[in-house]
Amino acid sequence: MIMDELARQVKESSIKLAAAGTELKNKALAHIAESLNDKKEEIIRANREDLERSEKENLPAPLLKRLKFDEAKIADVVDGIYSLINLEDPVGKTLLSTELDDGLELYRVTCPIGVIGVIFESRPDALVQISTLCLKSGNGVLLKGGSEARETNRILAGVIIGAAEEAGIPSKWAALLETRDDVNDMLKMDRYIDLVIPRGSNDFVRYIMDNSRIPVMGHADGICHCYVDEDADLEMAVKIVVDSKTQYVAVCNAAETLLVHERIAPEFLPALKKSLDSKKVELVGCPKTRALIPVEPATEADWKTEYLDYKLSVKVVSGLDEAIDHINAYGSGHTDSIVTGDREKAARFMDYVDSGNVFWNCSTRFSDGFRYGFGAEVGISTSKIHARGPVGLDGLVIYKYRLIGNGHVVEDYANRSRTFKHRNLHREFKL
């Protein structure tokens, strides 16, 4: 099986890459940035092929726009690589240091996860961002992009892998997959691949989760809520709900459901409707909502639906507790925001809402790796383990325990001739 051999090679290289120092990795990143600049005409030419073919195949205009990779986009990804160089290396950080006994020192030190399989949408910039994030964090990577971007992805992967190798990175640390069959084969490689990060449609993410033993990091749904409390500044609340819903509707951190405290609903909902009408947002609501503003009824299914469109479901609630319960029952653990002037209620909301991102008085749309200052993100996770929310470099590492002794054996502690000291060393690992 070809995939078996490919995954094995990436795994082997990833072990060497894991030991690469910050200087070497940054040198490789700089060389990748230079090479992308040097080869930009070939890249643009390849992208033009993809665009022409996709146009013929009637790819919808928004997707064509995402597929386009021109001089400005290349300049953006190159800028992104220089930002990444300036970010701290997430590998080799000492998280814990304990003297277990005289001369027996334990260190918990961050290290790369190993090999990561990433499946991403048709934006070619995703390939550059993901592969360089993996390189900086010392991880091997199997990349599968959208088939519309086939030619662009080929040349980008070639330039990146070639430039990294010229800088001294093991040549097989990254590989490009091209077909859907490759993805299915990859999902069986739990022996070599440590984590799969799928970006794409919900159905596809679910398919991945159901068809692999490899841990999956990502999110299937982004059902985000705004809750407008009785103590909210209503002008602020309108601004936040409008931004959360309409700033970019096609993304996972856009709000899909609005919850409104019954005491301010009569004043707030008509004002909000006016603003949303001007943005052509369709509203559906619970009976109490419909008693206040003329909207279609929301069904049970609406509370569970990620519209990704100019549509918002509205529910009037009796207060904070009902809002929290609704979010925990129907939300997807992604991003939820409360608008309130009451600090204690904000604290309760943030404590009790079981989501990766809990916000007070700001738009759900802030839930993003760039905005959080992570430089870039490989995706947003709604998982409850390893990494939650926008995942940047920190989410691509794990740790090893390193124990240094001088002939220490457990029998001495079992027979009580020695006892453990467990003294915090407050020291970085260094051999």
Place this chain on the structure above:
Amino acid sequence: MIMDELARQVKESSIKLAAAGTELKNKALAHIAESLNDKKEEIIRANREDLERSEKENLPAPLLKRLKFDEAKIADVVDGIYSLINLEDPVGKTLLSTELDDGLELYRVTCPIGVIGVIFESRPDALVQISTLCLKSGNGVLLKGGSEARETNRILAGVIIGAAEEAGIPSKWAALLETRDDVNDMLKMDRYIDLVIPRGSNDFVRYIMDNSRIPVMGHADGICHCYVDEDADLEMAVKIVVDSKTQYVAVCNAAETLLVHERIAPEFLPALKKSLDSKKVELVGCPKTRALIPVEPATEADWKTEYLDYKLSVKVVSGLDEAIDHINAYGSGHTDSIVTGDREKAARFMDYVDSGNVFWNCSTRFSDGFRYGFGAEVGISTSKIHARGPVGLDGLVIYKYRLIGNGHVVEDYANRSRTFKHRNLHREFKL
């Protein structure tokens, strides 16, 4: 379905427990310790029932020994609870604080994972340790112990849940499962259960991994290695290998394979064999080993086998690189130790061996939550994400992003009327 309702209740309670303060959790732990002491006669009586039934059912003597839960064992678990009270609360730690812009503050704060399903062996002390670790870390827990310990587990779970409730912890934060069917039902509860920790036989752990969408933390195999380098102090090496193999053979951190540098093998192997013979350890070896000491041949299967017994496979290698390659090919990513006087080789070994615990000049048997100073462990993980090695309180938490604004919306940054500052606040989260 009964399990559905039970898991839902534990999930609901877990959300309340997640917001419980350190003081309340420690008060509950102290009350659990007192109640276990108060009820010790009933506990011992219940355990005697289990012992009598299991004896009649011809449970092997080592398992009967593990099942026994007498006054001394109760005193041990009570001591363990008082140690746990003294450990730092893993919840509510600020891991990152960034001012995204004026008045827009992001905090990454640790929180419980949610609901954890733990399946453990017949030792009743495991129930006490696991449930109290979950309580301290704010997690709900579904507990399934060995059926041999049925009566003991029932009374222990009753005492623990009752005492926690009396102290003010939500009553349904923990629940005891009793049958294998319960486990199968639990594995389907990915809606409510966030992590499964199986402790038990390898086959059982694999079964769990293959039959649930819930992430699994644990290890199937513990194929641990000692590598004795040419620069090793041979007396130290014998001591470390003997301890790694024989200090307790039935556990996952016991060594199963010895790798020896060819240059010292002629001197080392006969000396080692003498020591291991006195402990009645059966040796199997590669052809080069057999040219030096009289042992049976090792087959390909031996390098992949966790004996959990007085048996060790031995391979002579050409040096450090072959040792590393062998460990990465045949090991299970658990614990591997190098014995060498050469600091640089130790560093290479620790960098390139892809295991959760990499040791220099000490026994593999140190790989354990108590010995690491974690107070206790819920298990040892060979997973590559979330937590590796012995997992204590730290492995039972994840984090939330908490973002505090004052009407901030993304549109202002998209249209460039505002820009992000991303200034490190070096501040604990506090509302």
